[in-house]
Amino acid sequence: MPLSDRGLVLLGLVLGSFCTPLGSVAPGNYSKGHLTEAAPSRADALNVLLIIVDDLRTSLGCYGDKLIRSPNIDQLASHSLLFQNAFAQQAVCAPSRVSFLTGRRPDTTRLYDFNSYWRVQAGNFSTIPQYFKENGYVTMSVGKVFHPGISSNHSDDSPYSWSVLPYHPSSEKYENTKTCRGPDGELHANLICPVDVADVPEGTLPDKQSTKKAIQLLEKMKTSTSPFFLAVGYHKPHIPFRYPKKKIRQSYFASVSYMDTQVGHLLNALDDLQLTNSTIVAFTSDHGWALGEHGEWAKYSNFDVTTRVPLMFYVPGRTAPLPEAGEKLFRYIDPFDSISELMEPGRQVKDLVELVSLFPTLTGLAGLHVPPHCPRPSFHVDLCREGQSLLKYFQLHDLEEDLTLRGNPRESIAYSQYPRPADYPQWNSDKPNLKDIRVMGYSIRTIDYRYTVWVSFNPHEFLANFSDVHAGELYFVDSDPLQDHNMYNDTRGGDLPKSWTP
Known part of the structure; x- marks a missing residue:
C-alpha cells in the first residue's frame, strides 16, 4: 500500500541519512x-x-x-x-x-x-x-x-x-563464576545477585x-x-x-x-x-x-x-x-x-x-x-x-x-537502527549475525515522534532496499511517551495529526 505524501517525505529523509552507495572497498593503509x-x-x-x-x-x-x-x-x-x-x-x-x-x-x-x-x-x-x-x-x-x-x-x-x-x-574472567550464595548456603550462578566480595575470586569486582x-x-x-x-x-x-x-x-x-x-x-x-x-x-x-x-x-x-x-x-x-x-x-x-x-x-x-x-x-x-x-560515500x-x-x-x-537552553527542537533529529533476521521472532532475532540479517529497522526520532521503517537488507552488499518496506512504526511521544501505541497503519494514506511536521 502506498505511503502518504508526508510519509514519503520522511522516508526520503531516512534514505538520505542512512543509505549511501556501497561498493567494494579495500582496507585503508594503516x-x-x-x-x-x-x-x-x-x-x-x-x-x-x-x-x-x-x-x-x-x-x-x-x-x-x-x-x-x-x-x-x-x-x-x-x-x-x-x-x-x-x-x-x-x-x-x-x-x-x-x-x-x-x-x-x-x-x-x-x-x-x-x-x-x-x-x-x-x-x-x-x-x-x-x-x-x-x-x-x-x-x-x-x-x-x-x-x-x-x-x-x-x-x-x-x-x-x-x-x-x-x-x-583481572576479575572480568569470573563473570559467570558461581558467586551468588543461595538459601542453601551454596554458591550459584545467577544474573541477579548481591555478593559477598569475599566469595568472589580475587576478592574484588x-x-x-x-x-x-x-x-x-x-x-x-x-x-x-x-x-x-x-x-x-x-x-x-x-x-x-x-x-x-x-x-x-x-x-x-x-x-x-x-x-x-x-x-x-x-x-x-x-x-x-x-x-x-x-x-x-x-x-x-x-x-x-x-x-x-x-x-x-x-x-x-x-x-x-x-x-x-x-x-x-x-x-x-x-x-x-x-x-x-x-x-x-x-x-x-x-x-x-x-x-x-x-x-x-x-x-x-x-x-x-x-x-x-x-x-x-x-x-x-x-x-x-x-x-x-564525511562525504558520501566515505569508506576511502x-x-x-x-x-x-x-x-x-x-x-x-x-x-x-537561564539553566535551560532551547534551540529549534523541530530541526533536531536523531537516527537509530536495528537489524533482524526475519519479519517474525525467531531464536536469533535479538542478535543476528551479519550473514543472517534480512531486515533493517531505520528509525527517526524528532521532538514530536519516533518513526521507523523496516526494510529489506542484503548482508552481502550491505545494502538496504527502501522500496521494499516490510513494516512501520509511528509513535507520538507527547501523548504516548512509552511508545506503546503504533499509529503507523492509522496514518498511512490519510490525514496526519497537525503535530506531524517532518
Whole structure:
C-alpha cells in the first residue's frame, strides 16, 4: 500500500541519512595519522576523561528519576552541560561503541553484530583516542571502552588508538563464576545477585579494579608534560547484576548505584590531584535498557528506553566556574547515606543529539581542529565524522543565564537502527549475525515522534532496499511517551495529526 505524501517525505529523509552507495572497498593503509597542528603542551591543553557506562538508560537522579540514588553522577551533572535527549545509533554494545568512537554510523562501519573489525570490513577510520594520540596526547583505556573481541581486533584497537596497552580488570574472567550464595548456603550462578566480595575470586569486582587503575594513571599523569585522554569503561549495570552485598537493593537500580560509587571515587581523585581545572569530563553510555517496557528486559530495539542515553560534559570554566584553591567540585558522596542532598543539574539542552557527535565535540572542546564532515560515500576517507558538532551549546559565557537552553527542537533529529533476521521472532532475532540479517529497522526520532521503517537488507552488499518496506512504526511521544501505541497503519494514506511536521 502506498505511503502518504508526508510519509514519503520522511522516508526520503531516512534514505538520505542512512543509505549511501556501497561498493567494494579495500582496507585503508594503516598510516601513522593525521596531525593537524602542533602537539599541545601541558600549559595550554585540556585533558579529557571520558566515562562510558554499559547499558545505562537515563535512570539517574539528574534525569528526573527519583527512584535512583546516583548522587555522584548528579553532582557531575550539576557542573556540566547535560543533554536531555541524546540517542545511540544502535542498541547493542559493539556496534554502538565502534560507531561513536569513530564518529560513523553503523551503515558506514558495517558492524551490526560483534564479528568484524571495521578497519578490515569497511575502512581505516580514525577513532577519537587515535586522533588525540596523533595530536600529542597520552591516550589510555581502562575497562570496557571498545567491546572486546573481533570488533576491536582482539586488541581494543591497539596500537592505533592507545599510547599504552589497554587495561582490563583481572576479575572480568569470573563473570559467570558461581558467586551468588543461595538459601542453601551454596554458591550459584545467577544474573541477579548481591555478593559477598569475599566469595568472589580475587576478592574484588571489575569496576572496583578499573576505578583503582584509573586513579593510578591519573596520579602518574599529574606530573606528565603531555596532556592525557583517559577513557574509563564501567561494566555495570550490564548483566549479571552483581554488586557488593551491603548494597541490598536488587538488580538494575542497585547496580546503577554501585556504579555511581565508582564514578564518585574517580571524580574525587580528579579533585584531590588538582586536575579538575584542566580536565574535560564527558559521561555517557553505549545504549539504554528496557526494564519491562514492551515486555522486554533487554536492549535490542529502536525504542527510546534502549536508544536514549545520558550525555553530559564538564568543561572547566565554561560549564561551571573554576574551583578556587582548596575547593572541591567532586567530593565523594555515599549513595546510601540516610541523608543525601538532591542536586539540580546544570545547564540542560532539550534538542535531540546523537552519540556520533562525541568525536567533533570532544576535539573542539579540547581546542583541536575538528575533523570535517564525511562525504558520501566515505569508506576511502580515514579522518572525517558523520555526527554534528555540539559546540554551539557551549558558547554562552554568562554562567548565571537561564539553566535551560532551547534551540529549534523541530530541526533536531536523531537516527537509530536495528537489524533482524526475519519479519517474525525467531531464536536469533535479538542478535543476528551479519550473514543472517534480512531486515533493517531505520528509525527517526524528532521532538514530536519516533518513526521507523523496516526494510529489506542484503548482508552481502550491505545494502538496504527502501522500496521494499516490510513494516512501520509511528509513535507520538507527547501523548504516548512509552511508545506503546503504533499509529503507523492509522496514518498511512490519510490525514496526519497537525503535530506531524517532518
